[in-house]
Amino acid sequence: MSEIAIHAQKLSKSYNGAVYALHDLSLEIPSGAVFGFLGPNGAGKTTAVKLLTGLLKPTDGSCAIFGISPVKKPCEVHRLCGAVTETARMYGRLTGMQNLIFFGQVIGLTKRECRQRAETLLKSFDLWDVRDKCLSSYSTGMAQCLSMARAMIARPRLLLLDEPVSGLDVESALRVNTMMTNLAAQEGVTVFLCTHQLQYAQNFCNSYGIVSKGKMLACGDLESLSREVGIPLRARFRLREGQTPKHMECLNDGWWGSDLSEEEDMPDLLQNLVSSGFDVFEAQLVHPSLEDIYFKLIEWKGEET
Ligand SMILES: Nc1ncnc2c1ncn2[C@@H]1O[C@H](COP(=O)(O)OP(=O)(O)OP(=O)(O)O)[C@@H](O)[C@H]1O
Ligand SMILES: [Mg+2]
Incomplete structure (x- = not known):
């Protein structure tokens, strides 16, 4: 210790x-x-x-x-x-x-x-x-x-x-x-x-x-x-134009996003996309930033104090 x-x-x-x-x-x-x-x-x-x-x-x-x-x-x-x-x-x-x-x-x-x-x-x-x-x-x-x-x-x-x-x-x-x-x-x-x-x-x-x-x-x-603040990890994918995966949020410029419960879910999600015929040009794991956490906390708890 x-x-x-x-x-x-x-x-x-x-x-x-x-x-x-x-x-x-x-x-x-x-x-x-x-x-x-x-x-x-x-x-x-x-x-x-x-x-x-x-x-x-x-x-x-x-x-x-x-x-x-x-x-x-x-x-x-x-x-x-x-x-x-x-x-x-x-x-x-x-x-x-x-x-x-x-x-x-x-x-x-x-x-x-x-x-x-x-x-x-x-x-x-x-x-x-x-x-x-x-x-x-x-x-x-x-x-x-x-x-x-x-x-x-x-x-x-x-x-x-x-x-x-x-x-x-x-x-x-x-x-x-x-x-x-x-x-x-x-x-x-x-x-x-x-x-x-x-x-x-x-x-x-x-x-x-x-x-x-x-x-x-x-x-x-x-x-x-x-985890405490409840901001999830996100996966982001850039797919071929016109392709529309189910259960994903449409972002901009051909990007699609999805929340993850943990980092380990990322490879499966990527594999599923590829095996379902989607062309994945880019894949990103997005961690919440300190700024995301800070403002959520201040908004939540800062007001109570
Ligand atoms: N010497 C002092 N006498 C009276 N009040 C004080 C004194 N020093 C600080 N305070 C008060 O204590 C509180 C906390 O101040 P402190 O300087 O610790 O904040 P801080 O987080 O360092 O702020 P900053 O980011 O502006 O430096 C403030 O409300 C401030 O007005
Ligand atoms: Mg100070």
């Missing part, structure tokens, strides 16, 4: 004592997962990150990072996780290199370790040429990349990323995404990624939690979420 990186038990936060920004969040994220935490503006994503990193104390419930409570042992938790949040500011008057060395030392690395690690990270984020320039002269994207480098300085076992590519150009976003995927795949780093960009999440994550108005609506991988 793999180790649990993030455990939350009915984790709740109310800023004003009246309304919950996050309510009863229960989660278990295994080590090595790339988890997408998705929800509209104000859903409670940043609040969750702040609770998990000990920046906020829960109103109710509890959480643990690799078994350690961020409330009781914040320093130990900070050593295990790197976070990129909108509030994780660095020092404008220090250079990129100085910032990384400073934050590395705060976490307990020696100056020498910090310098070595900073050199690798500044190069991977294409910031090497501006390493001796003050952060205040960096563009938004450059500062965001430095923030990622800061989060990775102590080789964290968990990365908490709050909209890590917002404000980045395509090239920098690609750099951040490649780093993130490599860290997860090669070094087993667990990633907790908050975003409202669904296609982005689908490209990088292997499990998801969908929140709205402080409540978790559903949690799981794409397959289990599709």
